[in-house]
Amino acid sequence: xxxxxxxxxxxxxxxxxxxxxxxxxxxxxxxxxxxxxxxxxxxxxxxxxxxxxxxxxxxxxxxxxxxxxxxxxxxxxxxxxxxxxxxxxxxxxxxxxxxxxxxxxxxxxxxxxxxxxxxxxxxxxxxxxxxxxxxxxxxxxxxxxxxxxxxxxxxxxxxxxxxxxxxxxxxxxxxxxxxxxxxxxxxxxxxxxxxxxxxxxxxxxxxxxxxxxxxxxxxxxxxxxxxxxxxxxxxxxxxxxxxxxxxxxxxxxxxxxxxxxxxxxxxxxxxxxxxxxxxxxxxxxxxxxxxxxxx
Numbered sequence: 004x005x006x007x008x009x010x011x012x013x014x015x016x017x018x019x020x021x022x023x024x025x026x027x028x029x030x031x032x033x034x035x036x037x038x039x040x041x042x043x044x045x046x047x048x049x050x051x052x053x054x055x056x057x058x059x060x061x062x063x064x065x066x067x068x069x070x071x072x073x074x075x076x077x078x079x080x081x082x083x084x085x086x087x088x089x090x091x092x093x094x095x096x097x098x099x100x101x102x103x104x105x106x107x108x109x110x111x112x113x114x115x116x117x118x119x120x121x122x123x124x125x126x127x128x129x130x131x132x133x134x135x136x137x138x139x140x141x142x143x144x145x146x147x148x149x150x151x152x153x154x155x156x157x158x159x160x161x162x163x164x165x166x167x168x169x170x171x172x173x174x175x176x177x178x179x180x181x182x183x184x185x186x187x188x189x190x191x192x193x194x195x196x197x198x199x200x201x202x203x204x205x206x207x208x209x210x211x212x213x214x215x216x217x218x219x220x221x222x223x224x225x226x227x228x229x230x231x232x233x234x235x236x237x238x239x240x241x242x243x244x245x246x247x248x249x250x251x252x253x254x255x256x257x258x259x260x261x262x263x264x265x266x267x268x269x270x271x272x273x274x275x276x277x278x279x280x281x282x283x284x285x286x287x288x289x290x291x292x293x294x295x296x297x298x
Contacts, residue, residue, distance in 0.1 A: 011045025012207035015214040016053040033074035043221030046080030058275040072104040086111030107137040114147035143171035160185035201227035244292040
């Protein structure tokens, strides 16, 4: 595990900064991206769910991706979120991401329409066929309503461009079996599971809280990779209040933006409906758990 994997080890699903009027703030996006890479991130996911992809337009997502690539694309892996429940839409989004300079794409299981596993596989393979970019598939049945079956993993892993999994499912035994049977790189997609996934042989994580305290998450990853499990466990436990505040109170993008605003990285914590900004009680909880403000 010593060598950094091709898609990186420490990654965040980056928020999409917005001004108070709800418009996308590209300068703030570049500022956040630069801060994260300066503080140990190997990569960023742009326009994932934490980036409010359901409520941003294709034009906005393209501009955001290009801005982040311009800011840190020479120093970090930039993964574009292109998932949807419409395969043709995801295919087109992947092609646009390739044209905008993305290094890879993140593709979630088709949500709401609950296709059979044959359809799930066909969806991923269609996106993989559409560009020359590596594909990270995203397994998050709590949101999508459908999980990726073991047999589907084995099928899609045969495609040379399906290379990684973002796991927000939390089934460590399935992860073990799939990693043993394929060459897929595993990434924790659940902030509370990062340490467990590392112990299970994961390559890294795609976090949300990691953009709020990037240095701590770099320390956790480095300690786990080096086999310093006591240090990794100490960092993991130190992060419990922050993970609870960001991830277990309300939607993660809401709290991540509020935290970044409290730290001075964002001028506004604005989100788009149906998300709403953190309330006073939630902000108080964040203040108690945040690392020191950024100078």
